[in-house]
Amino acid sequence: MEPFPTLQPEVPPRPYRFYEALMQGYEGESIEELLPLREAITNAFEVLTDYEAYVVDATHYRGLSVRAIGKELGRSKSSIFRARQRAFRKLAEALNDHPAVRHYRGH
Numbered sequence: 001m002e003p004f005p006t007l008q009p010e011v012p013p014r015p016y017r018f019y020e021a022l023m024q025g026y027e028g029e030s031i032e033e034l035l036p037l038r039e040a041i042t043n044a045f046e047v048l049t050d051y052e053a054y055v056v057d058a059t060h061y062r063g064l065s066v067r068a069i070g071k072e073l074g075r076s077k078s079s080i081f082r083a084r085q086r087a088f089r090k091l092a093e094a095l096n097d098h099p100a101v102r103h104y105r106g107h
Contacts, residue, residue, distance in 0.1 A: 036100035044094035052087035055080055
């Protein structure tokens, strides 16, 4: 038994980033409607190196700071920061012109 049980929010938090919004969708959207977007995002991550994918995962899904990741990997903060920026440029390039993303965004 945990001494301090985790409280579950009644309403899921609002996504802060465009890619999070694509993965979560909006209220009333079905899984079928979001499937092409999820596939596009999954495929976009394939353009990243293992290092870049790790940095994105660590910063945005595990919530680690650039400094913490640098310590973990034995690299400088600036190296981690540059890898994160490079990864986001690659993801943006892969997703901005994807037909499913353009349709979802209304373009």
